Amino acid sequence: DIQMTQSPSSLSASVGDRVTITCQASQDISNYLNWYQQKPGKAPKLLIYDASNLETGVPSRFSGSGSGTDFTFTISSLQPEDIATYYCQQYDNLLTFGPGTKVDIK
Amino acid sequence: QLQLQESGPGLVKPSETLSLTCTVSGGSISSSSYYWGWIRQPPGKGLEWIGSIYYSGSTYYNPSLKSRVTISVDTSKNQFSLKLSSVTAADTAVYYCARHRIVGATSLDYWGQGTLVTVSS
Numbered sequence: 001d002i003q004m005t006q007s008p009s010s011l012s013a014s015v016g017d018r019v020t021i022t023c024q025a026s027q028d029i030s031n032y033l034n035w036y037q038q039k040p041g042k043a044p045k046l047l048i049y050d051a052s053n054l055e056t057g058v059p060s061r062f063s064g065s066g067s068g069t070d071f072t073f074t075i076s077s078l079q080p081e082d083i084a085t086y087y088c089q090q091y092d093n094l095l096t097f098g099p100g101t102k103v104d105i106k
Numbered sequence: 107q108l109q110l111q112e113s114g115p116g117l118v119k120p121s122e123t124l125s126l127t128c129t130v131s132g133g134s135i136s137s138s139s140y141y142w143g144w145i146r147q148p149p150g151k152g153l154e155w156i157g158s159i160y161y162s163g164s165t166y167y168n169p170s171l172k173s174r175v176t177i178s179v180d181t182s183k184n185q186f187s188l189k190l191s192s193v194t195a196a197d198t199a200v201y202y203c204a205r206h207r208i209v210g211a212t213s214l215d216y217w218g219q220g221t222l223v224t225v226s227s
Contacts, residue, residue, distance in 0.1 A: 034211075034213045043202055043218065043219055044202075045217070046213050046214060049212075049213045050211050053211065055213075087152065089213075091212040095155040095158075096155065097154065098152075100152045100153075
């Protein structure tokens with residue numbers, strides 16, 4: 001099984017700050033990684049697919065990078081509506097989600 | 107606009123079988139570009155993929171749940187279903203259905219709103 005870890009587990013940042021979340025896979029998954037945003041009480045929403053591709057309609061302040069085992073998700077300028085939990089998810093072997101990173105406003 | 111809607115009992119007794127259905131509207135479940143999946147989220151916890159099904163009936167499951175899970179599809183009704191047997195309190199969760207894109211980029215790109223299932227006597 002492929003295990004996913006994320007750090008930090010939570011963070012607080014100010015509006016306009018650059019926010020970075022890391023995700024690590026327990027083995028090489030190439031670029032088979034997606035990022036999702038989940039707001040409280042809502043279903044997750046796909047933001048980034050194949051590690052770095054922005055899903056249609058997603059604001060350009062969101063970005064992703066990485067390959068192999070180490071991945072990064074960035075919000076270039078945090079907005080109030082970005083308060084959510086962010087999950088990475090691998091699909092190299094079945095589907096596995098990371099534990100999530102909760103982002104809130106300082 | 108594609109929509110997915112989960113339905114089924116919100117309360118299931120321990121040792122019984124949890125049964126949920128996802129109805130797809132605004133698109134065909136018989137598309138060759140997609141699987142259709144189930145994901146769950148215990149209260150206050152993270153996401154767990156349960157399994158996915160193709161319109162032909164081909165399935166793949168999370169190994170940790172495989173012995174208790176059955177996912178089926180009814181193309182005539184544009185629905186797919188989840189059965190989870192021998193449930194315990196640990197199966198209490200919000201259950202989501204989602205479209206599992208397999209062409210271009212494998213991802214869960216459309217989700218239902220989710221339905222809370224509580225396992226309790």
